[in-house]
Amino acid sequence: MAAEQHLVPFLPHCHQHLISAILAMEPSHCLISHAKECGRGSITEQVQNFLWDHCFSKHVDFYAPYLKSFLKKLITEIELDHGYVLDQLYELYAQYMTSFKDGSLGKRDARICKRISFLFPDGCSENRSCSDSRVLVFPLQCSLNMLEGDTGCSIWPSSLFLSELILSHPELFSNKSCFEIGSGVGLVGLCLAHVKASKVILSDGDLSTLANMKLNLELNNLNVETDMPQGNQDSSMVKCMHLPWESASESELQDIMPDIVLGADVIYDPLCLPHLVRLLTILLNRMEPHNGPSLNGRHENDEHGYREDASDRSNGRCKSIYNDGSNGLAKEAPVAYIACVIRNIETFNFFLSLGDQAKLDIVDLTDSLKPVKLIRYMQSYNEADVRLLRITCTRTITG
Secondary structure (H helix, E strand, C coil): CCHHHHCCCCCCHHHHHHHHHHHCCCCHHHHHHHHHHHCCCCCCHHHHHHHHHHCHHHHHHCCHHHHHHHHHHHHHHHHHCCCCCCHHHHHHHHHHHHHCCHHHCCCCCCEEEEEEEEECCCCCCCCCCCCCCCEEEEEEEEECCHHHCCHHHCCCHHHHHHHHHHHHCHHHCCCCEEEEECCCCCHHHHHHHHCCCCEEEEEECCHHHHHHHHHHHHHCCCEEECCCCCCCCCCCEEEEEECCHHHCCHHHHHCCCCCEEEEECCCCCCCCHHHHHHHHHHHCCCCECCCCCCCCCCCCCCCCCCCHHHCECHHHCCECEEECCCCCCEEECCEEEEEEECCCHHHHHHHHHHHHHCCEEEEECCCCCCCCCCCCCCCCCCHHHEEEEEEEECCCCEC
């Protein structure tokens, strides 16, 4: 059954949140919280019947060990409140007890399928990314246990933030060439394709993560290309490329020529940060077609370079202008949006220092560019933990 069929628009918001949380495989205590909200403080028989009709009776659509864990928590919670437990819930739990042993739950499958639902609020018809059903669901194959080193196949908070941002502000990304570094499970790329970015290129330095990303794109009916033709305008086509930061060549990066660079939770390892800053410096510059000064050369007010007098720094933003040399028209310079959770302030400050040395202009947009809350049901996700950085480059590379 398609995930959207679990989420019909006429369901009350609390019921939509409950089903969305189950589809996303939220922790059991989060599901209990949603179930109690549906029952106005308790898990009533009506709530249990709703869960049976939309979830447990269709258990083949869900990861069985996960449902077993939730069902155990659900029954325990109802019994503690001296409530009535539906007979079919007891019977299903007995089936699970005989089918799955506790020791095999974490080993049965290396990957699971989570379905991330974006629930658009009423009155969102003017938002171009809002579907008629006001529900957008992406199935994603993810790692069962990120603590075992499979971090690239996990859904990180910053990727959820960037995804909400893209869907909330499609005008920033539609008809733009977008390139993501460290694309993980591919959720950000799926949102870029949904808002019709003119070109979407995803990358990762880990081959197993890249393979999983391609699978997720295909799960969501996108065409995956390893060699996308120049000028491709097919919004259903996404290019995936293997890009280890430390070995990416300058010419390889200059060939990408994105309008927008995106990155989610890429500021985490001090050893990787010099490579990340080098990537950003090259991607955010436009290589000029003539011979000129070295990488360290700067062109202020140059005909082909960035013009300082054309910068707009209102509201904490920097809009640089450059001439692409093709038709004499000025275009907005490349920009990067990096979402990150600061887990170590020293690592974050090291990134800022490296960016300053590389003449990157880094502006914190956390308080000025906010997404619409499209995943309110996801209680395990705290948007307040995520910082949004807008990065531009104040120097020009010439070749």
